Amino acid sequence: MKSTGIVRKVDSLGRVVLPIELRNSLNINQADALEIFTEGDRIILRKYEPYCVFCGEVDDVINFNSKNVCKKCAGELSQKIY
Numbered sequence: 001m002k003s004t005g006i007v008r009k010v011d012s013l014g015r016v017v018l019p020i021e022l023r024n025s026l027n028i029n030q031a032d033a034l035e036i037f038t039e040g041d042r043i044i045l046r047k048y049e050p051y052c053v054f055c056g057e058v059d060d061v062i063n064f065n066s067k068n069v070c071k072k073c074a075g076e077l078s079q080k081i082y
Helices: 020-025 071-080
Strands: 034-039 042-047 061-064 067-070
Touching: 061 071, 067 071
Parallel strands: none
Antiparallel strands: 034 042, 061 067
């Protein structure tokens, strides 16, 4: 993990501001969703991108019955249904 040297305080509502330079370098825009993970005593933020539950692809993903499926896997599934 690489340190940026940036320190921010948590405000009274539990919010932390991500500096614009960091958001720009990670292509995080206003209203983008972030996933929150924990690993031991670490908090990890990652820009949320819906991915296919079968292959992990993030391009051409559609939502089917509240599951994200890429068009390729959806096509393969439709061929396997009897």
